[in-house]
Amino acid sequence: MTAKSVATTPFPDQKPGTSGLRKKVAVFRQPRYVENFVQAIFDAIPERAGATLVIGGDGRFFNREVVQTALKMAAANGFARVLVGRGGLLSTPAASCVIRKYGAIGGLVLSASHNPGGPDGDFGIKFNTANGGPAPEDVTAAIFARTLALTEYRIVEAPDLDLDAVGETCIGAMAVTVLDPVADYLHLMRTLVDFEAIRALFAGGFRMRFDAMSAVTGPYAHAILEGELGAAPGTVVNGTPQPDFGGHHPDPNPVHCHDLYDLMLSPDAPDFGAASDGDGDRNMIVAPGLFVTPSDSLAILAAHAHRAPGYAAGLAGVARSMPTSRAVDRVAASLGIPAYETPTGWKFFGSLLDAGLITLCGEESAGTGSDHVREKDGLWAVLLWLNVLAATGTPARDLVHAHWARFGRDYYTRHDYEEIDSDAAKALMSGLRAKLADLPGQRFGDLTVATADDFRYVDPVDGSVTAEQGVRIGFAEDARVVYRLSGTGTAGATLRVYVERFEPATGRLDRPVAEVLASAVAAACAIADIAALTGRDAPSVVT
Ligand code: VG1
């Protein structure tokens, strides 16, 4: 079996975004498109000869074809071994786990996460480095630069491998191990959370629903929740991964996961509801009658993590992305540990986790994680919640209310304006940046602007600087608005507007979120002139 070089020419649009390269499936299916990007990644790994690579994806349409292509290219590029999940499946956190456990040099994670799948949906390829985390900015910049200079890619001519049976095989001199995608992840979870306590909880009649949204978490949730922990059969719904996610948008929020949300808000609600996204790194938590915002979930887990065996020694520190509410900062202050604020995207947590500065971290976009892997981890968050519920014996809803009664409540909402014109979006952001200096002191309804800036991050570990990470407006009344453009969309631009307002523990903690935030939302629209510049008088999605 010989490797051959195939002549190619660059594609100009292979710049990785917030989380890898994401495009419509039709873009990825252009001849040489996948090959070019994979070759550019491999060229960015100078030490690849003799190394181990991990390959896996969320099972969406085109996953199998890209796995086969990547395997043949890995063989032609000198890797000694590839670990691939059975059926080409690995959830994003499981891929991170496998990279770290087996000392791989990195991995290809094939996913467009929460974006829809199927032939008309999205596909994505992300490179994770040896720490198991998304490649940092300097690596993605090198990959992009390489995509613009490619003249050839390398591949072996070989028949497709059978990926549906666990075991050892090879392509030429390269060994290929087909792994059970769940096993290593399950072992790791056993070391972090108290399976015995959660088993006792379920044995005592605790009822839960987990919606896997026809995506990759299904097999993990079936095996762990129903298999290991004894949750009643039927606890996991939509548990079989589908290439098109059953036609749904696998984004675990009250809008796209409304079946679960509606159930949890109905009189028939079980004790706990949770869901995960396309690639298994996001989580939604819903208590009976109460959606738990991801920002609150992070704060609550930080306050109670010591109840789980993996975190019994306490937390070194915590981090959140800038648009995430400050709820976790309040917990950190009470624990006397540092709280870091990073740009959006999990890659920015990597250096803090590697340096041991933080133990838990999260984002407002339903991402929660810890130092156990270098990705956010949906099912892990659910298991940690179950551990906390078992250890405290407190119903989920009461736990949230008790948290607010102690720390106050950060009322929070995010408004997304999807698929707006790219030039209009850029004009809106540059218009905002141009008036930052004039905003302080201006009044909008009952709010007065106190601060206005564009978030610039200096990584405390390696000193790297990332600028223009979102415009943030702080109000004297302890409210905040943040604007940024999405880096994961595949059509036009998406404007995200993040709005929050703090109510101290002594204040009113159970008001409707929309009511509390109405004036801040109005200020956000007025300051950025959203309706005039985007032609939209309402957001497409409110979470
Ligand atoms: C979004 C979220 C961000 C998250 C990213 C990847 O990015 O806002 O918090 O890290 O998706 O998550 P953006 O640039 O579209 O706002 V996932 O589950 O899509 O890998």
Ligand code: CO
């Ligand atoms: Co995801």
